[in-house]
Amino acid sequence: MQLENRTVIVTGGAAGIGGAxxxxxxxxxxxxxxxxxxxxxxxELETELGDDVAFIQADVGLWETAELAVDAAVRRFGGLSGLVNNAHASRQAAFADLTQEMWDLSFSTGFVATRNFMLAAHPHLAESGGSVVNFGSGAALVGQPTQAAYAxxxxxxxxxxxxxxxxWAQEDIRVNVVCPMAMTAGVSExxxxxxxxxQQSLAKVPLGRFGDPETDVAPIVAFLLSDDAKYMTGQTLMADGGANKLY
Ligand SMILES: NC(=O)c1ccc[n+]([C@@H]2O[C@H](COP(=O)([O-])OP(=O)(O)OC[C@H]3O[C@@H](n4cnc5c(N)ncnc54)[C@H](O)[C@@H]3O)[C@@H](O)[C@H]2O)c1
Structure with missing residues (x-):
């Protein structure tokens, strides 16, 4: 049991990588x-996990949602020690064809939500010496065409x-980033x-497969939330089978 006595907010935490x-x-x-x-x-998540999970159905792009989630962690579980900013919705199009609506969707669910949840969680993370895990992407690192708003x-x-x-290092709060590559329902479609x-994407993965959300990506997030990673902050970890390297 690596994470006993921890309460963690997971955005986009019902399905895909977040569900895992x-x-x-x-x-x-x-x-x-x-x-x-x-x-x-x-x-479905509540049925499966019972009292260990509190589900909030809301749009992460709204400030009230961040406040609601932090409040639920404190009221239901007595505090907050971790935050995983996993949710991100986006649409793909060539840079010149991206609409304002597409830019707004990507920035509100990706960047603004991450900023808001960090701000709302901050006082509680400071009390507990907490850990934040944010989400990046290999597509952004390499500049994949049609991904300007997302990247x-x-x-x-x-x-x-x-x-x-x-x-926040002086408050013993750590903030790291994970860039995953995983076979979710969306990637499968x-x-x-x-x-x-x-096949082209697969050919770029030295380990030869898309990751499994539960066995390949989630354990890296769990590690970053745990005391095993207590000397690690400000880093980007590639959970992508070796597809992209940061130097
Ligand atoms: N799957 C991959 O290979 C891959 C690659 C690189 C980066 N990522 C990143 O990993 C994270 C998870 O990816 P995924 O493939 O599981 O995504 P996904 O789209 O399958 O799942 C995201 C979850 O977020 C929820 N969500 C979407 N919009 C929301 C909103 N406005 N408010 C609240 N919840 C919302 C969805 O309902 C879903 O449960 C994302 O940040 C994504 O950009 C994934």
């Missing part, structure tokens, strides 16, 4: 506040994370719709 993170954190002893817009996935928000998250890691692009 919620499940793995609970298995390792944590209580989880999962925030997600998908009510059905949230209900810009992801790199804004990484820049913010490095600054806040330095500022895409692999069937665009098999050639999928």
């Amino acid at each position: 993170i919620s499940r793995v954190l609970v298995r390792r002893g944590a209580k989880v506040v999962a925030v997600d817009i998908d009510a059905q996935a949230g209900a 810009a928000a992801k790199e804004a998250v990484r820049g913010l994370s490095r600054v806040v890691a330095n500022e 895409w692999s069937k719709a665009a098999p050639e692009l999928y």
Whole structure:
């Protein structure tokens, strides 16, 4: 049990990588506040995890949602020691074709939500010497075409994370970033719709497969939330089978 007596907010925590993170954190002893817009996935998560999870159905892009989640952690579980900013919705289009609506969606759910949840959680993270895990992407690191709105928000998250890691270190709060590559339902659909692009992506992964959300990505997030990572902050960890390297 790596995470006993920890309460962690997981945004987008009902499905995909976030759902896997919620499940793995609970298995390792944590209580989880999962925030997600998908009510059905949230209900399934609650049925599966019982009293160890509190589900909040809301849009992460709104400030009230961050306040609601922090309040739920404190009232239901007595405090807050971890925050995983996993949710991010975006649309793909060539840079010149991106609409204001597409930019707003990516920045509100990716960057603004990450900033808001960090600010709302800060007083409680300072009490507990907490850990924040934010989400970046290999697509942003390499500048994948059609991903301008997504990549810009992801790199804004990484820049913010490095600054806040330095500022909050004196309060013993750590802030790190994970860039995953995982076979979620969305990636699975895409692999069937665009098999050639999928094979091209796969060919770039030295370990030869897309990761499993539960066994390949969530354990790295759990590690960053745990005391095993207590001397690590401001870092980006690639949970991507070796597809991209940071030097
Ligand atoms: N899957 C990959 O290979 C991959 C690669 C690079 C980066 N990422 C990043 O990892 C994270 C998780 O990816 P994923 O593939 O599981 O994504 P996903 O789209 O499958 O799941 C995201 C979850 O967030 C929820 N969500 C979406 N919009 C929301 C909103 N406005 N408010 C609340 N919840 C909302 C969804 O309902 C879903 O449960 C994201 O930050 C993504 O950018 C994923």
